[in-house]
Amino acid sequence: MCADTTTPDYRPTVFLPETEFPMRAGLPQREPDWLKRWEEIGVYDRLRERGAAEGRVPFVLHDGPPYANGHLHIGHALNKVLKDMVVRSQQMMGKDARYVPGWDCHGLPIEWKIEEQYRAKGLNKDDVDVVAFRQECRKFAEGWIDVQRDEFKRLGITGKWDDPYLTMDYHAEAVIADEFMRFVMNGSLYQGSKPVMWSPVEKTALAEAEVEYHDYSSHMVWVRFPVVGIDAGYQRAAPDLKRDTSSVTPNPAQTDDLRQRLSSDLFGDNVYVVIWTTTPWTIPQNRAVSYNTAIAYGLYSIDSVVEGSAAKIGEKVLLAEALAEAVLKTAKVETFTHLRTVSANELESLYLYHPYRGIEGGHGEWDFDVPLLPGDHVTDDAGTGFVHTAPSHGDDDYQMGLKFGLPMTYNVEPDGSYRASLPLFGGQHIILPDGKEGPANVSNIKALAGAGALFAKGKLKHSYPHSWRSKAPLIYRNTPQWFVAIDKPLDDGMGQYGASIRARALTSINELVEWTPQTGRNRLFSMIEARPDWVLSRQRAWGVPLTAFVKKGALPTDADYLLRNADANARIKAEFEAAGADVWYVAGFKERVLAGIVDPDAYTQVFDVLDVWFDSGSTHAFVLRDRPDGAADGIADLYLEGTDQHRGWFHSSMLQSCGTKGRAPYRGVLTHGFTLDEKGMKMSKSLGNTVAPQAVIGEYGADILRLWVAQSDYTADLRIGKEILKGVADSYRRLRNTMRFMLGNLKDFSDAERVDVKDMPELEQWLLHRLAELDAEVREGYAKYDFQGVFQKLFTFCTTDLSAVYFDIRKDVLYCDAPSSLRRRAARTVLDLLFHRLATWLAPILVFTMEDVWLSRFDQPGDSVHLHDIPETPRAWLNHALAVKWDRVRTVRRVVTGALEVQRTAKVIGASLEAAPVVYVDVETKALLDSVPFADLCITSGMTVTTDAAPADAFGLPDVAGVAVVFHAAEGQKCERCWQILPEVGSFAHPATCKRCNGSLG
Known part of the structure; x- marks a missing residue:
């Protein structure tokens, strides 16, 4: 009988990647589980505890309150995701990044909805007790807050969701009234009769921010x-x-x-x-x-x-x-x-x-x-x-x-x-x-x-101006209203930045605030420079009332027209703290708060309500100043909203704070554009071109929506649609595959395998140099809120430096070298260092996916990638001389791979390992290539580097001078374990193996 000469099956001996991290993300189905996990382990609160324990520098992004009256649209998603990426990146760079979400609850839109319900029932709002009507408005807002909270959380937004701020909370209403009464006391409030933008349909004055054209x-x-x-x-x-x-x-x-x-x-x-x-x-x-x-x-x-x-x-x-x-x-x-x-x-x-x-x-x-x-x-x-x-x-x-x-x-x-x-x-x-x-x-x-x-x-x-709520045309109408004089010098001891509200605001804009982009500064400056006095009063029912009393028989120009009394103000604030602003409308309130101070019968109570922009403009007082998780000095590090808020929240917050605090309530302002469809058209239900965030999440998952934000230039208007989202999903898959490759090749990695940087091959040292460069660039990008720049750098790194170069080259070592091999240990060490950085660099953007990545490797109870900082990257890893050398090596490699691709396309070879090309270079380049395993870098079985003159038909690239390649087939037999074609194959104890593989098999 003949001996069995069949080649053994070496596949079980190859260290192929092993990971439970799935190729298909399944984000729509799996993301809710991570949300539940974060809530169960209390990620947000644990970070706050850690920040206090470690004495971290606070970073406070103050949330511009969305309006509690409907499902979220794509603009909401853009805004909240940007905020979340700011907060998470600041936290992972070592800050104590706090984010308290909030809601704007008063005002015309909610009141209008309740009135619509009344009209549908044939009822008249004016026939209903005002307190009962206000309670219906409150209930309406509460319902939508619950809906919107869940929709925001589904986007992966971190924050103090169990204790948000609401402008209709009793304390908030008390503070809003108190902030208003500061204007009463400092003499800037006056009643005047002048034309204001008026809605005949809604029978009220409107702020500029409530007007659309x-x-x-x-x-x-x-x-x-x-x-x-x-x-x-x-x-x-x-x-x-x-x-x-x-x-x-x-x-x-x-x-x-x-x-x-x-x-x-x-x-x-x-x-x-x-x-x-x-x-x-x-x-x-x-x-x-x-x-x-x-x-x-x-x-x-x-x-x-x-x-x-x-x-x-x-x-x-x-x-x-x-x-x-x-x-x-x-x-x-x-x-x-x-x-x-x-x-x-x-x-x-x-x-x-x-x-x-x-x-x-x-x-x-x-x-x-x-x-x-x-x-x-x-x-x-x-x-x-x-x-x-x-x-x-x-x-x-x-x-x-x-x-x-x-x-x-x-x-x-x-x-x-x-x-x-x-x-x-x-x-x-x-x-x-x-x-x-x-x-x-x-x-x-x-x-x-x-x-x-x-x-x-x-x-x-x-x-022409229209109401943003009723969509009806507006008129300018002369009517008595309450105004804040923004040019009146204030004797309030807060004149460091100017005597008047306007002067303080303009100084704040120029000297105290950083603007992203800088055009935001110009826009707000010109608006405040030219604006008239601030109209505070609205003729509505749902809001914080103008807590003021006017003397009967006096004229608005009389010095004693307005009651200015600190004791009465204190009583009003205390009443609001205990029972909310509704008490203003309860019979006997005037008599109760004025008793023993002045004759209540000598005064008339004002029943106008405050402009809702005064409500939201006052949030710095009851959030930043009053909450333990606010800011020590009551000033936010960042306000972040759309460009429309230059005439809205940025504007009203600036005026309000300059009147009661003496300066802007923020150190930084970031503005983003609006969302458009793929053709650049404004979205509208009538055109059928809206993109609902809920629909995107249902089809792709929230991380795809977040990646769309990161890929976009938010300083301009952003386009979104099916084709754009397909492109985003493709980018996501490429990133996911990068992380999956690392996970698979890090299975069972331990500290015992680690290799010191000085002992690593040059390829690994070059990659660590790239990590050090990227770390500085990522940190700088996050510090400047340049998420597009951060993503582009990381995506390019993953697709070129990693997938097309490092992973491509090192697959052979990772799969086929012995576990004790220095090259394999060095590669695994680098993959581990790379893993920790990529996972944390990308975590502020892809919050769910990086959690999946992290737990696929470190599934410890109570752990989360979001509980970790971006690791410090040693500056010693930087090696600019090595980077220059390897830039040249990669350039020559590009010519070689181009030459091999021609042969692969012509079906001459099926894989690059079938080649042993001759590379023609100059003397200096040859010396450089001789110092590295260039055949391994080109994934060929052999390589000849020569300074001889290249044949006329040699392959070259127009943008790479002095490099030419001639294809030659590799000589020898194919190693059945690593597939290299070498003359030595078949000369060792293990059949059909090369020297390296024979040694790996023992």
């Missing part, structure tokens, strides 16, 4: 104001009208002289100033016309008109010369004559009639003269160069009114209708209760036409 089609009219005489001090003007007359001759006796100096062509029945407006409904409130002394004006006569024109042949009109032709064309004027240029001196001496003067049915309402006043806000970019001025319905108009003493009007009611007693238009709505346009505009256009004042009309589609 949509295209809207407005009526536009060009209106004649008759020029009727010379103004000598406004003796014939509207009642109580005062004027700064420094620029005109005030003496009536000089009128004749003045008339003689002015050309008579500016007088007569046929001379008009023409204004242009897109709000015809404001014409009844007109009290002046403004012009600009820097604009050139002209007097024009109408010579001929097109049929249907409202212009009249022979009439003369005053217009800005730069706009005259366009205006006259719009008015269907066929021909006209420019009579002359009119000087500013002439204009300032004229007065006009109101276009409704003498109108039938007007009952004298508009029978007054209208002054022509200089104003810098007037431009010749559009319109006529003259601006219709209604001080009750626009900020520029209001400022003109203050400057020149123009009277305010109160013609518009809270529901957007004219007062019932207004002649001609009484009771007509500007905006109807359903948000549609009322008859007021059309009625005014008809009245102007009937009075002979309509010069032209048209429609204009433009961006």
Whole structure:
């Protein structure tokens, strides 16, 4: 019988990777288990205990409170994931990173929802006890807080979820009231009557942050104001009208002289100033016309008109010369004559009639003269160069009114209708209760036409303010409101950064806050630099009331109009602490808190509620200042929100804190963009292009959503959609495979195997150099909140340095070298060092996956990757000279692998181990390659490096000069254990093995 010459099966002797870490992540199904584990072992609280025990430097990210009224959208997910990556990375770099989530609970959106429920039942909110109504609002908010909390936690967000802050908590309401009363006491609070952005549908003033802009089609009219005489001090003007007359001759006796100096062509029945407006409904409130002394004006006569024109042949009109032709064309004027240029001196001496003067049915309402006043806000970019001025319905108009003493009007009611007693238009709505346009505009256009004042009309589609809640158009409406004066010097002992709120805010922006990106600084600075006084009052029911009392019979300008009493304030705060802000609305409250201090009957209680932005702007006081897990100095290290919060939370927090704390409540501000669909379009339900975070989690898992955030440039608007998420999932799989390779090759690794760095092969020393470089880059990136930069560096490292180079090269050593081999031990030592760094570097981003990775290797009770810091990486690992050498080695290797790929594609070889190429290089490169096992690095069975001249047909790469490769097949037999082809195979005790494998088998 012949001997058995069959080659043994060496597969069981190869150290192939072994790990229970699955190739398929199964994130949607498995992530909830890790959430449960973190809660059970109390990761967040343990980190706080550790921070206190170790005396770590605190890092506090103060949460901008989301609104408790609906499921999370993708913008919420972006915001919270960014915050979480900040908190986790700061914690793992050695800080005590605290994060207390919070919710904004008061305000119009919730109140509106409850009112909708009432209307659906045929009930009227005003018929319900206000405390009962507020309780329904509270219950509504509580329900959504529970929903949103679970949705945020599902994203893997760490934080004090069992004790969040709520603006409707009793302590929070007490502090908000107390912060408001500080403005009462420091004298910056006042009651004024000025135009504010008003929602007729919701019957309340709105903050700028509650306003959104949509295209809207407005009526536009060009209106004649008759020029009727010379103004000598406004003796014939509207009642109580005062004027700064420094620029005109005030003496009536000089009128004749003045008339003689002015050309008579500016007088007569046929001379008009023409204004242009897109709000015809404001014409009844007109009290002046403004012009600009820097604009050139002209007097024009109408010579001929097109049929249907409202212009009249022979009439003369005053217009800005730069706009005259366009205006006259719009008015269907066929021909006209420019009579002359009119000087500013002439204009300032004229007065006009109101276009409704003498109108039938007007009952004298508009029978007054209208002054022509200089104003810098007037431009010749559009319109006529003259601006219709209604001080009750626009900020520029209001400022003109203050400057020149123009009277305010109160013609518009809270529901957007004219007062019932207004002649001609009484009771007509500007905006109807359903948000549609009322008859007021059309009625005014008809009245102007009937009075002979309509010069032209048209429609204009433009961006117009709407309520973010009801989506209805807004108006500017004059109404008594409570304001904080932001330019008033405050004698409060906190003037280190400025005397007024505005000065302190601008100093804080410039000197005390770091901005990410820097453009955020410019945006907030310009907003605060130009903003008017802060309107605090809202005419609603659900919120913290303006805890103020006003003296009966006193005027807002009187020094004793507001009750300023520290004892009364203390009682109010104590009552709120005990029972919440609802007590303000309980009968007898005023009498109880004022008893023994002042006569309660002498004061009226204010029932407006505070702007919700004051609520959220005050959170620094009851979170950062009052909570034990807040900040010692009450100042956050970071506020992080979307760019819209420059006019929202960043803004209100800055104003509020500068008024009560003297400076900004934050040291850093980070802003992110908005979320768009894959085409760059704004998401909307009507377009069907929304991406719900719940849907992404259900299909891919939360870690894919988090990786999308990390891969994106959050400083700009971020796109998301199916194709983008597929790309993210592909990146995730490549990272996961990297971690799986390490886990598989670290099975049973122990400290006994470790090799000192000085004893390691150069390849391992080079990789440790790369780890040291990366450690510095990762830490710097996390410190700058550059998550995209961190991810890109780590992903590139994993896919090029590791997968394409180190892992590719060292697979042979890991699988086939003997356990005692220095090369294998060194490689496993490096894999262990690499594992600890990659797992912790990536943990702030891929919170679930890195937990899976960690527990797959260290499944100890109560352990978590999130309980560990990023390990310190020795600077001694840096070896720049070695890095330069290995950059060159890798470059030459790239040419070799390129040459082998050509042979593989041509089916000449199936694997690189079938090759033994000849590499042509210069003398210096040869010496370098001879110092390393270059054949092993190229994963070939043989290699010849020569300085001979390369053949003409040798393979090369255009970007690598001086390197050429000629393919040669490896000679010898194939080792059945490691698959190298070597002449020595078959010469040892173990059949069909090479020398290395024979030794490994013993």
